[in-house]
Amino acid sequence: MKTTMRQVAEAAGVSAMAVSYVLHGTGKNVRVSADTASKIRRVAEELNYRPNMLARSLRNRQTNMVGVVFQHFGRLSEQNPYYPMLLNGIMNGLFAEGYTLALCPQLMQGGSDEAILDGRFDGILWARPDFNEASIERFKTAKIPLVLLHAPPGSIQGLPTFCADNEGALRLVVDHLRDLGHHKIVFAITEVDAQTAEGKDRTEAFHNAMRDSGLTGRVFVWNQQPQEFAMYWAANRNQVTAMACFSDTLAGNILAACRSLSIRVPEDLSVVGFDSSTFCDRTAPPLTSVSQPVEKIAYEAVMQLISLIRSSNDAAPAMPNLSVTYECGLDVRASTAPPRA
Amino acid sequence: MKTTMRQVAEAAGVSAMAVSYVLHGTGKNVRVSADTASKIRRVAEELNYRPNMLARSLRNRQTNMVGVVFQHFGRLSEQNPYYPMLLNGIMNGLFAEGYTLALCPQLMQGGSDEAILDGRFDGILWARPDFNEASIERFKTAKIPLVLLHAPPGSIQGLPTFCADNEGALRLVVDHLRDLGHHKIVFAITEVDAQTAEGKDRTEAFHNAMRDSGLTGRVFVWNQQPQEFAMYWAANRNQVTAMACFSDTLAGNILAACRSLSIRVPEDLSVVGFDSSTFCDRTAPPLTSVSQPVEKIAYEAVMQLISLIRSSNDAAPAMPNLSVTYECGLDVRASTAPPRA
DNA sequence: TTGAAAGCGTTACCAA
DNA sequence: TTGGTAACGCTTTCAA
Numbered sequence: 001m002k003t004t005m006r007q008v009a010e011a012a013g014v015s016a017m018a019v020s021y022v023l024h025g026t027g028k029n030v031r032v033s034a035d036t037a038s039k040i041r042r043v044a045e046e047l048n049y050r051p052n053m054l055a056r057s058l059r060n061r062q063t064n065m066v067g068v069v070f071q072h073f074g075r076l077s078e079q080n081p082y083y084p085m086l087l088n089g090i091m092n093g094l095f096a097e098g099y100t101l102a103l104c105p106q107l108m109q110g111g112s113d114e115a116i117l118d119g120r121f122d123g124i125l126w127a128r129p130d131f132n133e134a135s136i137e138r139f140k141t142a143k144i145p146l147v148l149l150h151a152p153p154g155s156i157q158g159l160p161t162f163c164a165d166n167e168g169a170l171r172l173v174v175d176h177l178r179d180l181g182h183h184k185i186v187f188a189i190t191e192v193d194a195q196t197a198e199g200k201d202r203t204e205a206f207h208n209a210m211r212d213s214g215l216t217g218r219v220f221v222w223n224q225q226p227q228e229f230a231m232y233w234a235a236n237r238n239q240v241t242a243m244a245c246f247s248d249t250l251a252g253n254i255l256a257a258c259r260s261l262s263i264r265v266p267e268d269l270s271v272v273g274f275d276s277s278t279f280c281d282r283t284a285p286p287l288t289s290v291s292q293p294v295e296k297i298a299y300e301a302v303m304q305l306i307s308l309i310r311s312s313n314d315a316a317p318a319m320p321n322l323s324v325t326y327e328c329g330l331d332v333r334a335s336t337a338p339p340r341a
Numbered sequence: 342m343k344t345t346m347r348q349v350a351e352a353a354g355v356s357a358m359a360v361s362y363v364l365h366g367t368g369k370n371v372r373v374s375a376d377t378a379s380k381i382r383r384v385a386e387e388l389n390y391r392p393n394m395l396a397r398s399l400r401n402r403q404t405n406m407v408g409v410v411f412q413h414f415g416r417l418s419e420q421n422p423y424y425p426m427l428l429n430g431i432m433n434g435l436f437a438e439g440y441t442l443a444l445c446p447q448l449m450q451g452g453s454d455e456a457i458l459d460g461r462f463d464g465i466l467w468a469r470p471d472f473n474e475a476s477i478e479r480f481k482t483a484k485i486p487l488v489l490l491h492a493p494p495g496s497i498q499g500l501p502t503f504c505a506d507n508e509g510a511l512r513l514v515v516d517h518l519r520d521l522g523h524h525k526i527v528f529a530i531t532e533v534d535a536q537t538a539e540g541k542d543r544t545e546a547f548h549n550a551m552r553d554s555g556l557t558g559r560v561f562v563w564n565q566q567p568q569e570f571a572m573y574w575a576a577n578r579n580q581v582t583a584m585a586c587f588s589d590t591l592a593g594n595i596l597a598a599c600r601s602l603s604i605r606v607p608e609d610l611s612v613v614g615f616d617s618s619t620f621c622d623r624t625a626p627p628l629t630s631v632s633q634p635v636e637k638i639a640y641e642a643v644m645q646l647i648s649l650i651r652s653s654n655d656a657a658p659a660m661p662n663l664s665v666t667y668e669c670g671l672d673v674r675a676s677t678a679p680p681r682a
Numbered sequence: 683t684t685g686a687a688a689g690c691g692t693t694a695c696c697a698a
Numbered sequence: 699t700t701g702g703t704a705a706c707g708c709t710t711t712c713a714a
Contacts, residue, residue, distance in 0.1 A: 002460070004707060015685050017709070026709060032683075053459040054404065055707035058395045058690050065443070075429050078619050081419035088416050095446035100461075102406070102443045105436035118394040119343070119691090120441075278419050282623030345691060356701045361693060373699075396691035399706050460707090 003049040012036075012043040019044070023051065065100045066305065067121040069107045069128045080249045081277045082294060086127060086149075089298025097306050116142055123309045125149070125302060129196035145308035147301050152201035153323040160308070160322040162301040163198065164292040166205040169328035173244045173272050173290060174209035174217075176330055181338045182242040182270060185210065188220045188254060189246040202246060202274075222250070229257040241270065241339035248273040248280060251287055255335070259284075266337035276331045286333035297326050344390040353377075353384040360385070364392065406441045407646065408462040410448045410469045421590045422618045423635060427468060427490075430639025438647050457483050464650045466490070466643060470537035486649035488642050493542035494664040501649070501663040503642040504539065505633040507546040510669035514585045514613050514631060515550035515558075517671055522679045523583040523611060526551065529561045529595060530587040543587060543615075563591070570598040582680035583611040589620050592628055596676070600625075607678035617672045627674035638667050 009016040014036060020026050022040045032040070043049075057063040068090060076083045094101050099122075106115035107124075116124055116139075123145035131148070139146050140158055151161035170187075177185050187206040193199040203219060210217035220232060220243070245251035251273035258265050265271055265285055273280060273289035280287035304322065350357040359373050363381045373381070384390075398404040409431060417424045435442050440463070447456035448465075457465055457480070464486035472480075472489070480487050481499055492502035511528075518526050528547040534540040544560060551558035561573060561584070586592040592614035599606050606612055606626055614621060614630035621628035645663065 002458075002707095005709095006707080016707090017686095018684070020709060024709090036683090050455055050458045050460075052399075052707050053461045054395060054399045055460075055690090056709080058393075058399055058692090058706090059708045059710085061690080063395065071432075076425040078422035078425055081422075084417035084419055084424055091412075091444065091449070095450055098446055100443050100445035102441050103432065104441035105439055108432070109436055114391060117343075117391045119391075119396075120394045279623075282620075343691095346693095347691075357691090358693070358701075365693090377700095393691050396706090397693080399690090399708095400692045400694085402706080 002052070003047045005049070005051070008040065008044050008047055008049050011047060012040050014040060024056075061119075062122050063100075063120060064098060065102050065121050066094055066123050066125060066302075066309075067102050067104060067107055067115065068125045069103075070125075071103075071108045071128060077249055079252060080247070080275070080279055082248075082275055085277065085294040086298045089295035090125065090127070090302050092295075093299045093302030093306070097303075099306065116144060116146075123147070123305045125305055126151075127298070127301075129193070129198050131197070145305055145312050147305040147308065149297065149301050150196070150198045152197055153325055155197045155201070158321060160301075160304055160324075162297050162304070162324050163201075163326070164297070165325040165327050166198070166202045167208065169274070169290045169292070169330075170202060170205040170244065171209040171212070172328065172330040174206070174213055174215075176288070176332065176336065177242045177244070177270060177272070178213050178215070180242075180270065180336060183215055184240045184339075185215065185242045185244060186218050186220050186236075186240045187246075188222060188243045188250060190250055191221055191223050193246045193250070194221050199246060206244060222254075224253060226257055226260065229254070230261055233261060233263065242272070242336070243269060244272045244274075246274055248275045248277055248287065248289055251289070251335075252279065252283055255283055255285075255287070265335050267340060270336040270339070272336060276329075280331065280333060283335070285335050288333045288336040289331055291329040291331050293326055300324065343393070344388045346390070346392070349381065349385050349388055349390050352388060353381050355381060365397075402460075403463050404441075404461060405439060406443050406462050407435055407464050407466060407643075407650075408443050408445060408448055408456065409466045410444075412444075412449045412469060418590055420593060421588070421616070421620055423589075423616055426618065426635040427639045430636035431466065431468070431643050433636075434640045434643030434647070438644075440647065457485060457487075464488070464646045466646055467492075468639070468642075470534070470539050472538070486646055486653050488646040488649065490638065490642050491537070491539045493538055494666055496538045496542065499662060501642075501645055501665075503638050503645070503665050504542075504667070505631075505638070506666040506668050507539070507543045508549065510615070510631045510633070510671075511543060511546040511585065512550040512553070513669065513671040515547070515554055515556075517629070517673065518583045518585070518611060518613070518677065519554050519556070521583075521611065521677060524556055525581050525680075526556065526583045526585060527559050527561050527577075527581045528587075529563060529584045529591060531591055532562055532564050534587050534591070535562050540587060547585060563595075565594060567598055567601065570595070571602055574602060574604065581610070583613070583677070585613045585615075587615055589614040589616040589618055589628065589630055592630070592676075593620065593624055596624055596626075596628070607676050608681060611677040611680070613677060617670075621672065621674060624676070626676050629674045629677040630672055632670040632672050634667055641665065 005019050006016050009019045018032050019040055022032055022037045104115050125147055127149040129150045136156055148159055148161045152163050189199055207217050251271050254271055263269055273287045276289035276291035280289045346357050346360050350360045360381055363373055363378045445456050466488055468490040470491045489500055489502045493504050530540055548558050592612050595612055604610055614628045617630035617632035621630045
């Protein structure tokens with residue numbers, strides 16, 4: 001049997017609330033003499049008392065738990081270190097502030113998101129790229145602190161969003177390729193990613209950057225089947241000398257597809273990834289890629305969420321409309337080169 | 342304001358427990374007419390009622406939450422996909438059974454492990470390689486379902502453990518290297534890993550395998566400083582033609598160190614990793630490595646934990662002494678070859 | 683300075 | 699078939 005506060009109180013010859021005050025600093029109208037306090041502490045120690053968090057949470061209406069949703073259509077990639085980096089940022093932020101990170105099936109498996117509302121979580125970090133109007137609406141009416149990652153600014157009104165500066169990033173990519181002499185540049189994206197807000201944002205950013213360079217960009221939506229890539233290449237080999245990819249993972253798959261089709265990178269095709277993780281140093285050839293501060297983004301989103309949680313009791317809720325973008329860089333490696341004459 | 346069960350009951354003109362029965366199937370002695378039931382459901386819908394999980398957990402003494410401890414001295418590696426694989430296995434098991442995965446700071450940051458006992462978790466999955474006698478003792482007395490990963494059989498009595506078959510794995514490695522013609526084989530391990538139970542187990546397994554092959558094995562404990570490796574090589578270059586490493590990550594670092602010292606792999610030195618993740622295909626040269634079914638191990642450990650949780654209410658607690666090991670394979674890639682004559 | 687009592691939202695037990 | 703009552707473990711308010 002677990003020891004309860006009452007048992008401690010009884011054994012120490014005091015009331016339950018004295019114990020509560022001494023051990024948790026609760027109750028402002030209460031003063032206990034130093035003697036009593038130390039006696040309570042000793043008795044608690046002797047009885048091996050452990051406060052029950054459930055009861056405290058129920059009473060205090062706060063759980064110190066944050067729900068995190070980061071699953072991207074299934075499984076974590078084994079190749080792309082994106083999620084470890086994301087988790088590092090999240091854990092750094094949450095743990096330093098004493099919050100527990102929870103991944104709950106209802107949130108992760110995309111069933112009903114009632115779990116958001118059942119009192120389990122003080123706040124939600126939505127780090128998954130897919131969300132639709134209906135869920136956004138529920139988020140807003142839920143009145144629970146909520147922060148979104150991967151949500152391009154403007155895609156959502158009234159909720160704080162944290163996202164890479166896709167516009168600037170794709171400008172870097174296009175400028176780099178154009179400076180190398182490329183004109184026939186294609187943006188490659190998977191069918192799945194193409195449906196996310198960030199997918200749409202990067203696609204649009206690509207078009208904008210191309211237009212500003214006086215070029216016309218085209219998009220290759222790939223279902224990740226090898227034969228589909230072979231067909232695309234057969235039909236378009238004269239229309240494309242460079243591919244800017246939505247992610248490193250996709251770029252890696254394209255490198256593999258090129259290898260099996262004897263398409264030489266970068267001689268026949270330049271390839272650019274997005275994320276610039278350690279993964280890019282291991283590919284053959286090493287992958288030129290957009291770098292974004294994943295861990296920093298995650299960390300700052302978490303800290304914003306925590307401040308939102310802490311101020312949610314106050315009268316004036318702190319700026320729920322915050323929208324932060326992060327500047328990206330371009331790490332040039334060996335997968336890009338001038339096109340063949 | 343959140344709608345409570347009582348409000349639903351009042352609005353429907355019934356008692357709270359009728360609501361509880363209809364919505365959660367609780368209370369066996371209770372029958373409600375079909376009319377009443379549907380009315381209750383309708384009213385609950387209208388009032389947008391959401392059951393409060395905290396209250397239910399407090400009352401039922403179960404949270405459907407499992408605490409997972411997997412942090413290995415700091416951060417998740419960005420190179421080694423070990424943790425994504427581990428998490429995939431854990432999430433597959435937990436989510437399918439409706440459990441929430443929690444990472445809480447007290448458990449992850451190695452402070453006091455009181456969080457184990459404060460009622461938050463139905464069970465604990467200890468997936469971290471470090472544990473000492475004292476913590477084991479607390480685990481046992483805690484009486485909370487607990488399963489350990491990375492704990493070699495025999496290292497812990499009275500708790501279920503799930504682990505790779507290190508003995509067989511290192512036999513595969515030594516046999517492979519011996520068959521190639523190697524005699525001077527060294528087991529490489531980091532200082533940190535050397536202190537874990539699994540580190541000790543693999544070291545011992547290496548010695549056993551070497552002895553059975555009529556060889557004498559030596560161990561290189563590396564603090565991961567480049568100059569330390571340079572010194573080791575300068576002093577031992579004639580005593581070592583092959584290194585069996587504790588992990589892929591370590592093997593990767595050794596490959597990098599070799600490159601900077603112009604030590605050719607595999608001509609001058611054969612290197613073997615442990616885990617055989619996708620990481621091994623990306624290294625130069627691709628890394629020969631022991632394969633272990635990480636995801637399967639994690640999944641089955643989780644399922645065992647869940648069955649332990651479910652039977653912990655029963656009279657007969659289900660075999661707490663289970664100890665499972667998993668057969669490993671050897672994926673031969675390009676980092677091993679016969680030694681130079 | 684201390685204690686008694688009333689909740690938080692839910693479920694189990696027992697009477698009706 | 700129903701409903702009251704007590705309890706889960708803690709904290710706050712109010713009274714002593």
